[in-house]
Amino acid sequence: MSVRTSHPAVDDLLPAAVPVRFVAADGTAVEPPGGYSAPPDERLVEAYRRMVLGRRFDRQATALTKQGRLAVYPSSRGQEACQIAGVLALRDDDWLFPTYRDSVALVSRGLDPVEVLTLLQGGWHCGYDPAASRVAPQCTPLATQTIHAVGMADALRRKGEDAVVMAFIGDGGTSEGDFHEALNYAAVLKTPVVFFVQNNKYAISVPLAKQTAAPALAYKGIGYGVRSEQVDGNDLVAVLSVLTAAVEHARAGHGPFLVEAHTYRMDAHTNADDATRYRQAGEVEEWESADPLARLETYLRGRGLLADEGIASAREAGEEFASRLRDRMNADGETNPFELFDHVYAEPTAQLREQRALLASELTAAED
Structure with missing residues (x-):
């Protein structure tokens, strides 16, 4: 006698055999896999502007640590395609649960950059209002925010809202028990949550090969009944396409979605880390040749969507943003x-x- 279940078919859960890609490392278009559509052109141009500003913010925040204005700063240079696409895939009423490395995403979300840096400056709170911004506090303990994200997603559904929750997580976080508990909980309750893994190849100094034997982190969702995908994390077009589909999947009531983005952390883990102790300069240079910002710029130029004037305008906006941030961060505030x-x-x-x-x-x- 056969027993009918509501469990999804394995083939419906499997990620692509190779990471989804729309744009090659040299900025030329490639044939994307079936099932995904390129985002609108105007959205890609807006993403470029945000990436330029995000890169400049990241460089300025790194400099502020050297000036003693920040206690610590985890750079996300090289991960801007993930940071920006994650925000653009969400609506304003959706929730974002970030890690400590996702400051660029928070700034792109529209949060005050000084408030974003409050925690990293040594403040006793996260700096911004999570309820008003629908952005949870940046999470330093690995993977604990994934459980919180699932709980929030379940609460939103129970309240009748069609909002989606996206939980950012690093590859190191997928080795934590909280991550696996969150996947299981989300799948069983069919909550509208997207788990977005930014696989930057290192958990501080521990390389991915010493964390997992899985062919890709995206396969970790299958055992829990979670639809999964892997994507080239330095290709903003692909990341935005996949995340948009993942958010739509969750919002439509089909349950959680796991996305792994293959990217790279170009700088050290934080300003307190010496990355030369565990990786070679040649490795960094190789990944710099696949810089997500340069890749998108070349792609948009090639399609006639971006010219010198637009590039100059974006860079000027980034410099003005950094200047205002410097002035505000260098002003001594009152302490109580x-x-x-x-x-x-x-x-x-x-x-x-x-x-x-x-x-x-x-x-x-x-x-x-």
Whole structure:
């Protein structure tokens, strides 16, 4: 006797055998696989502008760490196609759950760059209002945000909203138990969530080969019944096409979707890391030749969608953006040491009150 189930067919879950690609590393168009459509031209031009601004923001934030204005900064140089496409695939009422490396995505989403950098500056909060922006706090612990994202997606569905949740995650995060629990939970409850893995080849210093024996991280969704895909993460056209399809899949009630983008982290893990200890210069140079920004620029030029004037305008906007950011970040703000105690408990404990009084007496003595 056969038993009917609602489980999807394996073939319906499988990613493409090779990463989906629309544009080659040299900026020339290639024949994309069936099932995906290129985004509208005006959307690609807008994506280019955002990538230029995002790259300039990233460079400026890196410089701010050297000036002592940021405690730490995890650069996403080389991953701009993923950062920008992830944001463009979402509506304003969709939710984004980022990692600590996704500052460029948050800026592209429209968040105040100074607020985005608050956490990395050493602030006690994330800097922005998650409820108003529909952007969760940047997550430093690996993969814990994936569980939160699934919970949010389930809550939105229960409330009758057709919003989608996208959870950014790095390749290192896929080695964490939270990631697997999130996939299973999302599939069983059929929640509208997209798991977007930016596979930049290293979990700090641990190369991908020492993390997994899977042919691609995209295959990790199959065991949980999650539709999956892999894409060339340095090809913005392909990433935006695949993510748009993934979001539509989730929004239509078909459940979660896992997308793996093959990209590369050109800079060190953070400003505190020495990447030369675990990778060769030749490896970085090879990936720089596939720079996602240069690739998109060449592609748009070749199609007559971008000329020198448009490139100059985008770069000028990036410089103006960086200048305003520098001025604001270099201005010393007022600090209130008593904020240490303000949001620990709704009702301060006796110990907190004692510590606050001790700090007050020490500050008063210092002033005298």
